[in-house]
Amino acid sequence: MLADVLRKCGSLVAPAAGSSVRANGRVWRLSPEGAALFGAAGPALDEWLAGGSAAVVKHGPHRTVYRVALASGTIYVKHCRINGPRAWAREVLRLPKAQLEFENAARLRALGIGAAAPLAWGTSDSRWPGQSYLITRDLDPAVPLPDFLEARPLTASQRQVLARDLGTFIAKLHENGVAHPDPHPGNLLVAWEGEDRPRAERRTVRNGFHFALLDVHAIRFGPPLPWAASRENLVLFNRWFQLRASRADRLRFWLSYRTARAGLVCPEGPKHLERATLASNRRFWVARTARYKGTHRTVRKVRAGRVRGLAVRDLPDAFLRTLLAAPDAAFSQPGTRLLKDCVGSTVAEIELPTAEGTRTVILKRVNTPSASGALKNLFRASSVRRSWLFGHGLCERWLPTPRPLAVFHRYRAGFLPAEGYLLTEKVHDAVGLPEAVKACREAPVLRAWMERLARVVRAMHDRGVSHRDLKAPNIMLAGAARDPATATPVLIDLVGVRAGTGAVPFARCAKELARLNASFLAVRHVTRTECLRFLRAYLGAGASGRGWKTWWSAICRATRAKVAKNARNGRPIG
Template structure:
């Protein structure tokens, strides 16, 4: 920050500001490339916007980004605005954001680090702080890193090269004393050469490499089922890219320069970078990244396994803090959630929910339960659950509507002073989606209000788990040991991942688990968690005692199922313990779960409730 204050009175980068041009009530500072392109007249920004040649790419209260076709190719114009007192005060004591980004990009390129080619930066021709403009040249054919890994499948050798190159790039940044304060993959561009077909070379038997997802949930989760580094054989494959990927930085206005980063500084930067990859990349590829990073850190020669484990733990802790903050956003409106209201009905809905269907739903929600084509799944004193068709522009879509009844005046008072059951299900449904845990995405949540302020009957609309069968029914009908074992191992990894990410289900019984696609492909069916009323999330991993109770509740669901043997239960436990860091020995867990199961059975026997 102090360096930014100094830069307001003189550039720290020799020749960064270049010639100065005054035109159309603006002051432009040109780079040599910008001077050759724009000349003495300066950029014609107003003309570009007026004739439509400047296309809006991003827009917000603090900035607008345009794409414009220049004589030398495609360029980008970033229009930075002051959108509050804090931003105004910041502009008083430091240089305009456009100037910071212009100079930082120039300095990065001088280090040989990829960054956008700066052409010009400008401000309004006034002494007072105001809007600023940055013009850069496109780095085509480089594309954003998330787009690169999401839009094209990577063969194993590409995945390996990408991990190594990314580790070397981050090491080069830190060795040069460069710290990007927001190093998420969206601020990275990647450029890679053309494909060169090569024949596949089979591996010798037994030499394949087995990689597993650190997330522990395979490819089934509500946030999407992609991994940027899909696991597979390390055989080169067909079409492997033999050139080395080149990376460039975006959004560099806050980049810091100094001495090579210490381990504490490097760790803080790597934690923010690793948060995205910990959910999407395999442990093997993250290890490749780490080894490449260590090789490039000449000033930190002693990095090893201890630091790697520390980085993984701190990343998970950082993600848990991030998820708790993200989950609270679903209490109100933001770019994906909106408020809904119709008469006595008030609530929240996702913005992509069809408006016509939503109006019908809010006008008479109870009518949908008796509408032709609706299939009742559950009806009892406390709630009613139905499956119905929702019209969409792409055709009908099956959704689940749940109504939670108000049985007494006490329920009304509870809803008034604490979050209702549907509100908790809505909140933690989105919370589990943020954590990449498998659960149906909530679409809408609302209450019928009595007297204008008492939330009464609650309604929750969610996506339907496709081709799903309840875990209880599926296990009872299954006689194939291999399939049963596969389901148990997948569910164990889901539960362990959930606990490590700070989530306690608190009602983890078999009826609250669905097997997605079990109706059409039992072998590859994947578990999905439902009924999230009792879910709790925290900044810390779930403690041992709570984990044992939840495993015991799941274990108790199958005490009356003969073919779920002690061997299968032990396999489940060992699969649970195999994900993440080891916690105590399996015998300690076995004894704790057995004791908690016996306590649950005795409790249900005393109350006369059947184990479900």
């Protein structure tokens, strides 16, 4: 922040470079390319907006991005707004956001680093801080990296080239003293320059990827980054790729980065970087999960009479109004299929009309017959609220679970949350794990299920999630009704889930594996050999400091304790 203050003080002494134009209550500063494009009148922003040539690309309370198609080519206009006291204070202390991005982009391009070509930046013709505008040239055919990866499947050789070129690009940034404080892939444009050729021709023709930075207003410039600053930036950059790229491709990125920065002393290797990334991700996921306690860009508050709660923004309004007006009526309407109806809860499949057609969703009601239960919900998160929070938390961690769509309560006396309702997506073509395992007589299929489940449970534990009710009835096999060989496990009923910023301790992991093991004690074809295969798959999915025998002993002890406890209480093991 101090650097931003000093930078503004310097701009007061030496005014911003470039020609200046006043037009329609705005002051524009133009680059030489912008002056040649817009002329003496400056950018015709009002005409573009009124004439419909400006199409909205992104919109939020703090900024709107437009794509404008001109005869000379496509340009982008970013309208930066002040959306609160904090943003206003920042504008007082530092240069306008558009000016920062304009000057940083020009400096990056001077260093030979890809960035949008800055054409103009402008502010309101006033002495007080206010909205600002940035105009840049389109970098066609470059697109944001996530869009590029979704639009075209890459071949194995292209993925390898992408990993290496990306490592070289990030090394070039750090070697030039450039640190992007928000280096997520959405701020990285990529273009493939080359074509697929036969293997014999690949050595003579260099196909490759070219990259450019977006959202560069907060970039910091300085001397080449030392290892501590480089490590911090690499961890932030690696968070997205740790869930989406293979370990081999991440290693290729690292080796390319180290080759490009041969003079950098790195006391740590890729394993340390991976562990630091996972720890950073766990902190990030906990913060992201907390956002679902209230409203944000994907969640809104809903209310109808004594019923109120939260819902995702893409849920149809008409359906939501009908559901909130009479939530209990949904369990008896035509087309509803009851899945469970007991004293504690009721679960049903209901129809959700959408623009693409009707789809099936799951509605669960948790009964609260006594006033004491409603009073407890006032001081703690209810079961449906915990399922809502950790359902989104698992989705953030890329763990398989149905996406929660809405959560709400019927309130008593205006403030006591009584009956709770949770609406989630349905797991298609799913079969319960206990039913599937009991009916399965093909050993290869059963082992494939166990290996996939072991990897899911290990990923859950590594990502800081503990499922204290990890029993077979709380796991579904998605796609088992269609093709059992390709079925994948999905976690449901997340009331017992907890999540933190650290890895789940060994004792807790063993106890949860024991709970899962106890679910199959009565299934004769789930032998000790199959259980050992499950454990070896679990341990092989991540690093572990203990041998399999230590795990096996701990799980056996915890399983015996669970069986004895249920026998004392007279409860069957589910």
